[in-house]
Amino acid sequence: MRQHMEMARPLNTLPKAHLHLHFTGSMRHSTLIELAREQGVHLPDALVEDWPPKLRATDERGWFRFQRLYDIARSVLRRPEDVHRLLREAAEDEAREGSRWLEIQVDPSGYAQRFGGLTETLELVLDATEKAARQAGIGMAVIVAANRTRHTLDARTLARLAAHYQGRGVVGFGLSNDERRGRARDFEHAFRIARRAGLLAVPHGGELLGAASVAECLDDLGADRIGHGVRAAESPRLMERLADRQITCEVCPLSNVGLGVAERPEDVPLRRLFEAGVPIALGADDPLLFGARLLPQYELAREVYGFADAELAELARQSIRSSTAPDAVKKELLGEIDAWLASPE
Template sequence: METPTSDRRLDRLPKAHLHLHFTGSMRHSTLVELARENGVHLPQALVEDWPPRLRATDERGWFRFQRLYDIARSVLRRPEDMYRLLREAAEDERAAGSSWLEIQVDPSGYASRFDGLTATLELILDAARVAERETGTSIGLMVAANRTRHPLDAKALARLARQYAGRGVVSFGLNNDERRGRAREFEGAFRIARRAGLLSAPHGGELQGPRSVRECLDELQADRVGHGVRAIEDPHLVERIATQGVTLEICPTSNVALGVYDELDHLPLRRLFAAGVPIALGTDDPLLFGPRLVEQYRIAREVFGFSDPELAELARMSIRASGAPDSLKKELLADVDTWLATPADERPD
């Protein structure tokens, strides 16, 4: 473990956020307020005991996590709620130094409230454009399928995402419990998305091991893998990920909160970085886990001893792996160099 070389402000480090779920991005105060306005009863775990104690490595634990998530989703009932969520998410990203937010959403989770899949996606895309104008944070959308549902549902979402490729949708994902749907079953949906020019970014290697990650590479041609941390259990797979330049979206506080690792220092962040694996730090669902993006970089610094040059490289990795326009990537990479070139004691407050 290295000793950090300085303490440049992490909220001034330009970065991209590539692993943030739509409902899970909500501020806790907003959850409580919208529940009151929309007549939704929140369980104690989402009020007095927030953030809730979670452990999802067994099915009962995952069910509890999913139940809390579904309750949180249920407070989003009006178009103005969706606009508010995205505006506040963009504000939080700006405060964290993130100039690109790639937020993932399964439109089918809201379709019954907002007149169907297409109308829901268009509502979210418009909310993203408004949030961009109001905050200066650029936003791309990942349409994400649910691996606990039928692969034909994923194909429908992929066709929908294809219609909006280049119009705000930049990537296609696959989320939920890996134990209930293998990546290979969704190859057809990802083929549709890839042919539309969308990045392939399925979850894998969180609740299951290397095989899950390998299927994301072999069957879904993943550009990024959500989590992917358990690839560390197969050295040959780690070498392959590094050689192919597939980015792992690592979410430290999420991995501990859900029981993937018992303690932060057990997370293989340093080992994967040392092996040359591209890494994009993310938060997953700060509504349920608490810490947001700057805290993930602080964990890299304080728990794993990442120096400022290494933190800058983590930020560059997130930018390079994003679906941001090339012009924005170039600008942000230059800003990272500026952050690193400016001594800590000379940076403005």
């Protein structure tokens, strides 16, 4: 087995798209430590000596702890230059791992007070994203995400904001946070606003709740992609629907293990979804809290799920096809994936 690994094509040169990465969660751990020290923010041991933290969000207390650590991390981003730094470093990290197109997800509400309002926050993020993409030589776009635990009217406000910036860097509208605390169908109006503006509908589903949560995202929100979606594997009929309609699941294996959705990497049903024909875009979710960026997810596909190079190339193709990258960029990247696969092992 080891000899096979040594002979395998390097995964960091496989062109890929990263479609499931949260703004705060993309921060480098070293940057969190540095900014906290500069600003006198006390970080709990879970974010310093015991990093990455031991998490388990399958009960409410565990999810609350996860959110608390997230909020502490968010608190160190206080100045526009911190936002520019976070996105510049995220772009550099993506480029290093062979990620050529990144769609980063942000809820501007978490920063609005700090940066002068929702619109000002989003404009800051879009400006920093554009500069970071240019410097790192990759494509980047923004998904505006509503929070399931907040009022549905807040989601409508964010959908209108996202719609206003469609074509100016915003490509999708998402819905994140604890599935158990907000039904997808309650946010149908917000997603209608976003879809009418030509934005992709990319809600989270099938992470902390089962296949019915994914079906609700499809039927009530008109999802184009599903954030996570792994628990669709619990329903052969649902997997068939996802495959027929080519609805991509943004699968984040090490996040699933980190939050206790799966006990071990082996328990994430990546292979089952793939063989059912469900398109997959591997994602890292929140590297700051799970300790792994995009490349380790591909390494896991090779080493744990037994994906051969031809299958890894197909995973990368699915991520590119599912992205909002311009057609010319997609064509170029798909050609580069073919070249990667055609190269000698």
